[in-house]
Amino acid sequence: MKRVLTWGLGGLLGVLALGATAIAWLDSADAPPSANPRPVATDAAAIDRGRYLAQAGNCAACHTRRGELPYAGGEALRTPFGTVYGGNLTPHLTTGLGAWSTDDFWRALHHGRSRDGRMLTPAFPYPHFTQVTREDSDALFAFLRSVPAVDRPGTPNALDFPYDTRLALKVWRALYFRPGTFVAQPAQSAEWNRGAYLVHGLGHCAACHGARNAMGATIAGREFDGAPIPGQGWYAPALTLAAEGSVAAWPVSDVVGLLRDGVAPGTGAVVTGPMAEVVTRSTQHLSLADAQAMAVFLRDLPVRPPAELPRVRPADARTLDRGARLYADHCATCHGERGEGQPGAFPALAGNRAVTMTDPTNLVRVILQGGYGPSTAGRPRPHGMPPFGHVLDDADIAALTTHVRSAWGNTGTPVNQVQVVQLREGRD
Amino acid sequence: MLAATLALLGAAVHAAALLDPQGMTARVAACTACHGKQGRATPDGYFPRIAGKPAGYLYHQLVNFRDGRRQYRPMTHLLDHLSDDYLREIAEHFASLEVPYPPPATPGLAAAVLAQGRALVLKGDAAREIPACVRCHGEAMTGVAPAIPGLLGLPRDYLNAQLGAWQAGQRHAAAPDCMAKITSKLTSTDITAVAAWLAAQPVPVPSKAVERSALAQPLPMDCGGGQ
Numbered sequence: 001m002k003r004v005l006t007w008g009l010g011g012l013l014g015v016l017a018l019g020a021t022a023i024a025w026l027d028s029a030d031a032p033p034s035a036n037p038r039p040v041a042t043d044a045a046a047i048d049r050g051r052y053l054a055q056a057g058n059c060a061a062c063h064t065r066r067g068e069l070p071y072a073g074g075e076a077l078r079t080p081f082g083t084v085y086g087g088n089l090t091p092h093l094t095t096g097l098g099a100w101s102t103d104d105f106w107r108a109l110h111h112g113r114s115r116d117g118r119m120l121t122p123a124f125p126y127p128h129f130t131q132v133t134r135e136d137s138d139a140l141f142a143f144l145r146s147v148p149a150v151d152r153p154g155t156p157n158a159l160d161f162p163y164d165t166r167l168a169l170k171v172w173r174a175l176y177f178r179p180g181t182f183v184a185q186p187a188q189s190a191e192w193n194r195g196a197y198l199v200h201g202l203g204h205c206a207a208c209h210g211a212r213n214a215m216g217a218t219i220a221g222r223e224f225d226g227a228p229i230p231g232q233g234w235y236a237p238a239l240t241l242a243a244e245g246s247v248a249a250w251p252v253s254d255v256v257g258l259l260r261d262g263v264a265p266g267t268g269a270v271v272t273g274p275m276a277e278v279v280t281r282s283t284q285h286l287s288l289a290d291a292q293a294m295a296v297f298l299r300d301l302p303v304r305p306p307a308e309l310p311r312v313r314p315a316d317a318r319t320l321d322r323g324a325r326l327y328a329d330h331c332a333t334c335h336g337e338r339g340e341g342q343p344g345a346f347p348a349l350a351g352n353r354a355v356t357m358t359d360p361t362n363l364v365r366v367i368l369q370g371g372y373g374p375s376t377a378g379r380p381r382p383h384g385m386p387p388f389g390h391v392l393d394d395a396d397i398a399a400l401t402t403h404v405r406s407a408w409g410n411t412g413t414p415v416n417q418v419q420v421v422q423l424r425e426g427r428d
Numbered sequence: 429m430l431a432a433t434l435a436l437l438g439a440a441v442h443a444a445a446l447l448d449p450q451g452m453t454a455r456v457a458a459c460t461a462c463h464g465k466q467g468r469a470t471p472d473g474y475f476p477r478i479a480g481k482p483a484g485y486l487y488h489q490l491v492n493f494r495d496g497r498r499q500y501r502p503m504t505h506l507l508d509h510l511s512d513d514y515l516r517e518i519a520e521h522f523a524s525l526e527v528p529y530p531p532p533a534t535p536g537l538a539a540a541v542l543a544q545g546r547a548l549v550l551k552g553d554a555a556r557e558i559p560a561c562v563r564c565h566g567e568a569m570t571g572v573a574p575a576i577p578g579l580l581g582l583p584r585d586y587l588n589a590q591l592g593a594w595q596a597g598q599r600h601a602a603a604p605d606c607m608a609k610i611t612s613k614l615t616s617t618d619i620t621a622v623a624a625w626l627a628a629q630p631v632p633v634p635s636k637a638v639e640r641s642a643l644a645q646p647l648p649m650d651c652g653g654g655q
Contacts, residue, residue, distance in 0.1 A: 342449040345450070346454075369502065374509035380513065381517065384506065386459075386460075387458075
């Protein structure tokens with residue numbers, strides 16, 4: 001018995017030592033910056049290219065605080081592990097990237113390390129940005145060096161223990177991060193590969209649409225399987241499920257419309273919530289060619305067989321009746337008596353995946369908060385949905401959502417009051 | 429008269445059922461759910477009237493909510509992704525409306541408090557360097573085009589909250605922020621009194637903002653938001 005214990009202990013120590021060695025090795029595998037970095041480009045073409053890429057990467061979403069100067073940082077990103085604040089990317093010498101070289105910037109983007117070698121938290125999506133080419137990295141940096149310098153010291157991150165420790169970050173990186181390079185698939189078209197590069201790299205679509213493990217890492221092979229968006233109270237639909245966000249059956253023009261205009265002209269789908277923000281700040285600025293490339297790639301994502309629906313007790317007649325009455329009072333004027341909507345203005349609710357998908361988060365969220373779609377070149381004067389969070393109570397919203405999920409041929413599961421309470425509390 | 433009103437209401441309800449999706453009424457349906465049909469608000473609620481307020485003022489508020497100078501999460505969320513051009517069009521739409529207002533709520537406050545409110549609104553307090561509200565907002569308190577809002581037809585709670593928010597630094601206007609300067613001189617009793625008296629005044633007909641030239645004297649201070 002004693003021998004078994006000793007062996008066990010020895011084995012454990014051995015595994016730990018091995019692990020530590022592996023971590024140390026992986027840690028040193030990151031290239032340090034060279035002594036002779038390439039100079040920062042200052043020509044208009046490189047800066048314009050960088051601006052375009054910064055929009056494609058939606059850098060401003062985390063690095064620009066509402067009402068403050070662009071790229072000066074300070075915006076909070078809430079994660080299940082604490083709050084992380086976007087850094088100052090302006091060329092300020094001490095509080096921004098003014099002292100950085102093209103190599104330093106590349107190191108951050110590609111290796112997830114700051115100028116001083118400090119490991120960056122993966123809330124900065126370097127597990128995706130690592131695929132960005134050196135050429136694009138340099139263009140991005142050229143643009144960032146061209147914006148007005150802002151003296152704004154960074155806000156320290158507020159991560160919970162133990163996620164705020166270097167060791168935790170080291171282990172996390174050892175387990176889940178390798179610097180990578182985008183490898184084109186020779187069997188696919190140049191357009192498909194361009195789309196894959198944008199979606200996987202700068203677009204970092206999987207940061208929201210990818211399933212994550214308990215340590216917050218995107219699970220390999222499940223990059224587009226859908227996930228709740230931490231801290232925001234929204235759900236990023238699976239792009240691999242016909243009943244959620246798969247666009248395999250859409251024409252390219254619909255995907256392009258959704259990305260660039262915020263509305264798919266054919267299906268009538270409109271963006272809301274965090275995707276409306278993505279369209280506003282990022283994808284509406286994509287060139288037609290890049291939007292089409294992304295569409296080609298996204299349409300080609302594999303479609304998974306539908307998951308078995310959770311067994312939920314069907315709604316009782318009283319709830320359905322209450323929901324139908326609420327619908328007639330509050331919704332029918334715009335969405336139509338039979339959920340048919342009004343093309344170009346108010347989306348149909350009958351046959352609408354955003355209404356019926358298994359996770360009712362977004363439907364409840366839209367009813368609570370309302371919201372306007374983004375003003376874009378193709379849709380400058382969008383229609384909006386009023387907030388009902390202060391008008392309808394939790395039981396009302398449960399009844400209403402249950403009604404719209406099951407009326408007019410819809411086959412969504414009922415929503416109960418507890419779910420609504422939880423979603424109301426999860427509001428950002 | 430009653431029958432006519434009911435018929436009118438009926439017509440309004442019927443019209444709502446046939447919203448022209450391309451018209452502005454449909455585009456601002458998200459606004460009128462809280463601010464009342466045509467942006468008229470209600471005397472007992474919190475949401476302010478927006479119909480008939482000067483377009484410049486409404487536009488500034490929409491931009492301020494979107495850009496974080498005014499703090500009210502539901503408004504910020506709603507306007508987050510809208511362009512300046514569209515916000516201006518929405519502002520102009522509500523500014524162009526002239527709708528009748530319901531009679532104001534009866535104030536449940538002591539006569540002395542209301543008298544204090546009335547005095548501050550109409551006369552100000554020279555000793556404390558508080559200008560009368562009417563000096564900028566117009567003798568009729570219906571606002572001054574293009575950007576100084578009217579003060580009537582607004583719920584008491586709303587007025588209280590706005591003056592309080594300015595005082596606490598939670599509401600801002602473009603610099604120089606004269607309302608921040610003025611509210612810094614007000615006591616909480618002043619705010620209660622001014623809000624109560626204003627909320628008790630009927631909205632005159634017409635309720636449109638007057639032109640700057642209609643003011644008897646020049647503005648008493650320089651206001652960034654009033655441009």
